[in-house]
Amino acid sequence: MAVYTDITDEELAELLAEFDLGAPLSFKGIAEGVENSNFLLETDKGRYFLTVYERRVREDDLPFYLGLMRHLAEHGFPCATPIANRAGELIQRVRGKPAAVVSFLPGLSVRRPSAAHCREAGRGLAWLHEAGAGFAMSKENDLGQESWAPLFAGLRPDAERLKPGMADQIESDLARIARDWPRGLPGGVIHADYFPDNVFFQGQAFAGAIDFYFACTDAYAYDIAIALNAWCFEPDGSFNITSARALVAGYEARRPLSSAERRALPILAHGAAMRFFLTRLHDWHATPAGALVRPKDPMEYERKLAVHRSAPDLVLFGEGA
Amino acid sequence: MAVYTDITDEELAELLAEFDLGAPLSFKGIAEGVENSNFLLETDKGRYFLTVYERRVREDDLPFYLGLMRHLAEHGFPCATPIANRAGELIQRVRGKPAAVVSFLPGLSVRRPSAAHCREAGRGLAWLHEAGAGFAMSKENDLGQESWAPLFAGLRPDAERLKPGMADQIESDLARIARDWPRGLPGGVIHADYFPDNVFFQGQAFAGAIDFYFACTDAYAYDIAIALNAWCFEPDGSFNITSARALVAGYEARRPLSSAERRALPILAHGAAMRFFLTRLHDWHATPAGALVRPKDPMEYERKLAVHRSAPDLVLFGEGA
Structure with a gap:
């Protein structure tokens, strides 16, 4: 559980300028996901996750992962959907690292499944x-x-x-x-x-x-x-x-x-x-x-x-x- | 930025059973606050923060802090308000540590203030x-x-x-x-x-x-x-x-x-x-x-x-x- 990449309000504003998601209302680093840095982002338009990919995820593989999430969501499976920026791109760049904005998926994980x-x-x-x-x-x-x-x-x-x-x-x-x-x-x-x-x-x-x-x-x-x-x-x-x-x-x-x-x-x-x-x-x-x-x-x-x-x-x- | 205390879905359910906040919809550890563990909790009724107080906050001082937040919020100042459980208590207990449920305060902090x-x-x-x-x-x-x-x-x-x-x-x-x-x-x-x-x-x-x-x-x-x-x-x-x-x-x-x-x-x-x-x-x-x-x-x-x-x-x- 970690946030490896620190994102300032200015960097967030710069990123959001590429999207049609409105103004940010809140932005919090989330202790979720071991491989990446995750942030919960709320804007005028809704709630999103911003994931910044750290070393362990290969950038070449991102089109597969993000394309898959998009495909699954489009076919009715409940998962976060990547949001494209105005240029139609799913992969963004934050502090020189690849990143993606995805829709927020509600739900809770269970620790000791019945x-x-x-x-x-x-x-x-x-x-x-x-x-x-x-x-x-x-x-x-x-x-x-x-x-x-x-x-x-x-x-x-x-x-x-x-x-x-x-x-x-x-x-x-x-x-x-x-x-x-x-x-x-x-x-x-x-x-x-x-x-x-x-x-x-x-x-x-x-x-x-x-x-x-x-x-x-x-x-x-x-x-x-x-x-x-x-x-x-x-x-x-x-x-x-x-x-x-x-x-x-x-x-x-x-x-x-x-x-x-x-x-x-x-x-x-x-x-x-x-x-x-x-x-x-x-x-x-x-x-x-x-x-x-x-x-x-x-x-x-x-x-x-x-x-x-x-x-x-x-x-x-x-x-x- | 850290989450020191791990909370299971069962512990969360136990805590929420003391409240009238409805069922949990999502629950995430937040990388915010250096002294405590913070979780963003969404229920049927709204969004809340759960703070678990770690060693550095003295339990004897919590009535002052939580009472102050409540007083400020009641007097129109924008801050998180502690939510009392059904017994009217502001201080809860999670994994043997004192804890509080407070209302969610939207907003973003700035890194380099103008x-x-x-x-x-x-x-x-x-x-x-x-x-x-x-x-x-x-x-x-x-x-x-x-x-x-x-x-x-x-x-x-x-x-x-x-x-x-x-x-x-x-x-x-x-x-x-x-x-x-x-x-x-x-x-x-x-x-x-x-x-x-x-x-x-x-x-x-x-x-x-x-x-x-x-x-x-x-x-x-x-x-x-x-x-x-x-x-x-x-x-x-x-x-x-x-x-x-x-x-x-x-x-x-x-x-x-x-x-x-x-x-x-x-x-x-x-x-x-x-x-x-x-x-x-x-x-x-x-x-x-x-x-x-x-x-x-x-x-x-x-x-x-x-x-x-x-x-x-x-x-x-x-x-x-």
Whole structure:
């Protein structure tokens, strides 16, 4: 949670001069989003978010992300829509950094999702997949299965520092995942970071998704696997089968899974745990002490890896459900 | 800029259950306020701020601060008003910390105030003094003139570390300030931290003040002196007499100064520079490396001290203006 880029009233006025949004009424830095600086902007015309993209988002990828948000919103999916300036541009520039003005999306994220929240989250994810189906652009998953072994090669000493013997265990997981990774599953645009803090509710109902800056083209079922890991583990590390059933049932209420997709869920979930374990492991040791953003504990995902390693059938709860 | 206290959707629901504000529609941590954690809360009924008080605000002082905000708002001054819960209490409790729900105050602060902004800021300060005049409570200024010499006694080595020879210079300033400090000036509730980031504008017009957590009972002209230091120095360290004239003229448009108040401005401004120099000096060395909030540079106020020391007449621009 951080605001890395400081924006003065003069810089804001300069930016707004390019738009037809009226005069600013309030402007506040928001402690939301780890990768970017976010500001809540209220003008005569309504409420908006200004996002300034920091180093971690590649500027070349912005047309994909912003185009996707626009496409989703135009197709009825509840997400923030980028607002074009008078010249028709979605990407602005603030303090030399790329930036975008997007519409405000109301809603609250939940910290400890109930099974009912998981059902709604699943429904929202299927909705996102459907709404994104006609999107013309595509983007490779830079953090997809093929990237994991090369990424881990540089992190072996970090893994051993966390827990002696871990490196060999991860290598063994990587080999199994590479061997069993499914090919040819139905796919398209996926969110790829569909965690509870990126999903909004109004009361108990799904109200939208935010933070599309990991979105890419990959298997839809992989997005479900990411969500199962993110939504259905208890704080004590156990997998909540009731929540997982609810998440998949909510998804299937909009988009039923093929039997191939369903069969693939265990290995996809194992792989999804690997993906977040590896990037957290990387950030854990790469983040300088005293940085504004505290890195997330890789051990949380190491425990999820262990669950999928030892009990892959857990995720197959759905058979006959 | 920081959010120290993390609040879950469940904790928010628990808090809101004590109020008649309806269901939450959105809730965001705000990068505003250095001393507290602030959240922007939207409900069915409107928009509010939730402030969670961190260690630096003494809980015993909250009835004064919140009572003052309520009094000011009831007397037409534009500031956030604390909202009582159903039991009539203004002070809530979140994660064991005191907290308050206040109304949302729109407006933007300016980074580099023009003379026109200074005039409006002066008008707003006089308005605040007038509106606070009938407030029944009082609170000693814990950071008033009598506190400075004892505070500096513990900071001599820190001053010498910043600039050799500085400690004797500060002692000499303190002696002069103690000798010439005015007594018996008109007084009452002052803001005591009336900096540009605590004052809101709509366009060019004063729109309100925030952050009353240094408010206390002291001389009104001392509040003006604090504001002159905070608003009328250029980035290069020079004192902008045009801005200062505008600030005092704006103030006097609502509340004319007595000749005693006017004559006291130079020594009050010297003292006001001392107060902020000393607390910044204290925080500069007391703040651990890598803390969420970067301490403010005491040298900015050391330079202001030097201006008042060498050219006290600068602040007397107002004679005959």
